[in-house]
Amino acid sequence: MDMTPFRPRLARNVALGLAAVVLVAAGALVVLMGGLTGFDRASFVVFGLLIVWFCWRQASVRAVPDEDGLTVRNLVVTTRLTWAQVVAVSFGDRPWVQLDLANGDTLAVMGIQRADGEYAQGEARRLATLVAAMSSTERDD
Structure with missing residues (x-):
């Protein structure tokens, strides 16, 4: 089975x-604008770093399969x-x-995004195949 992590491309x-x-x-x-106070400069830097952190979180969404299960890292929660x-x-x-879970909940997997087109469709099929293979039992119930 292919245990490669699921990651979006375009996003x-x-x-x-x-x-x-x-x-x-x-x-x-910060460098080019004159007349800024130290607080103003710090505010620009902090705001920029917050946006960069959010972008990094978006870039790092993924679903990592292994023999025991799946770790889904979405934007906020893993x-x-x-x-x-x-x-x-x-x-x-x-x-x-979306994953339908045994307890009735659903879980989004942001690591496979529709914006990636055919690649995403293939990855969704790969995940469904992995789930079927890894969760089958002798009785397959």
């Missing part, structure tokens, strides 16, 4: 590019699931894959 590239632009722009504003907890994988019309 990752856009987020990293935006982070670079924000770093350069915030630095340029969730660890065993294979038995995952009932189904669906894409539907959502922007990212």
